[in-house]
Amino acid sequence: MLKAKFILEETITRLYRDSSPTCMKVADLGCSVGSNTLLVISNIINIVHTTCTLLNRDPPTFQFYLNDLFGNDFNTTIKLLPDFYTKLLQYKEHDSCFINVTPGSFYGRLFPSNSINLFHSSNGLHWLSQDPFLGLSKEALNKGNCHIVTTSPPSVYKIYLKQFQKDFELFLKSRSEELVPGGAMILLLLVKTETPRRSIFETISLTLSDMLLEGLIEEEKLDSFNIPTYEATMEEIREVIQEEGSFFIEESEIDMVPWDGRKIEDGEDFSVDGDIRAEFITRYIRAVMEPLLVANFGTKVMNELFIRFQKKVVELMKVERLEYANLMISLTKTCS
């Protein structure tokens, strides 16, 4: 995690040092709801202010754009802004930070050409723009599952990968048009590493498969649904970046993060507090996944689904480390 913090600082410092904009325009893509998205803003301001002090320059003004899908609850974040502005004023200049909201999908254009200095995106890019099987029949390929599971044939991986490649390419193309020359991007997303590792989405899929077998959900509902996420490998990500051609990779770092976000010490006994940790993980995953699952399976089965998910997590924790791999990658726009 220290390396990731270092990449963030390095990218922002380099960007500011090389371009010194009087107004620094920053967009947070997939900002979600609440105070975390405002934490990103104050982190970025702090890093730039430290750089300015070192370089003996006046700090720039900032124009931030918080982006998420049209259905996101922006009102909740907006209501946090008065307090946030008051706190900023306590130690910064007045009128130095202007915060906007930009609704829409980042798989497409969001800003005018040549208008943004820095893009930041945390935990958004492993979400696909749509169900990768849309218009295709998955029944013969991945019957009874709604994500990639250990028993899925390679063709299922390929369909997911194809959607990821298409989406990520469109993402890069859109951002490169919107970035000023020399502009930068910092992306954080879930990825797959060489070590085989159980994913959260696979665990949800397996829970739903169990419920299908017990007649608790309808077969046709499971058949028509796929969780639209893909954890790409670093190699797959690198390939799309190289083929699209607008960016080069400055740095990257993969961190292993336990499902409950807790720091893991080597040799630690994973069964300790298993129930509490499983409950915490389930509450978090439910907050993220429930809107999508409700839309397909209805509200009635949600409690049962997450009770079963939690039990599965408790069992799995006894035999393996439940971790995900988080990639932080820093990209700079090529000057072509």
Add this chain to the structure above:
Amino acid sequence: MLKAKFILEETITRLYRDSSPTCMKVADLGCSVGSNTLLVISNIINIVHTTCTLLNRDPPTFQFYLNDLFGNDFNTTIKLLPDFYTKLLQYKEHDSCFINVTPGSFYGRLFPSNSINLFHSSNGLHWLSQDPFLGLSKEALNKGNCHIVTTSPPSVYKIYLKQFQKDFELFLKSRSEELVPGGAMILLLLVKTETPRRSIFETISLTLSDMLLEGLIEEEKLDSFNIPTYEATMEEIREVIQEEGSFFIEESEIDMVPWDGRKIEDGEDFSVDGDIRAEFITRYIRAVMEPLLVANFGTKVMNELFIRFQKKVVELMKVERLEYANLMISLTKTCS
């Protein structure tokens, strides 16, 4: 109303013709909620597109900023955007319009310096930034009323006027810093003309005074409350603009609009459909005023208040024209 439409078209056409920005940045200040604010966007786009056709130029891209206070319900407007974008695509180029939300008070800075081409504000600027009596005692001056009424002494007018002058000056100063050189503003607001005219806010104040006399609301609640609106005269507006010095007035037009927005023919019998019109007016005013009134008087008295308001409107309509004066003013930033 035709003249007002002409002013809008003239201002936007002149602005585009003289500056031809590749990306035209427009902010709607006090956008409120719903489809009307999106209508402003399509109006502006249409006028610029017509101008481009006449001048044989490619149309610009647009970046819109919808502004209102932090407590405004932005989610509702944001949910209308996907349909709005789809409709735009039917007859415009792709990626030509980017819509953002900018929460905050327009009595202060909202945007970086030199960043906006056109400001538009409809029905926002007669709202003051605060209760003009804040920190002062109004008891001796305007006892039993919560706005300027016919019996209010001149000192009450003066306190309201002073707040308006302070607010409007700060508004102009903030906007002039945010506008690009040659940038323009179109403001619509309620004003006072030479003909004495009953105001909607006075009518609410009188209704509340009646309720105080009948013991339906508490004296101290009425004493601690003032409706924070002021209808300035054209002369008062002109004076602030001249003293502040950043803008000159291109054109202005005052239209008389009946409280229910209906077009009025000369010699028309105002009592026709009085009940229906009063109900319509009351519903509209309630939507605008209720949040403010609830915060001071509580929810319990709201039904009674607006039943009485509606009755008062029916009675008043029998003896006078209930109209308000709507000023549209077009301003250009002076090149200093």
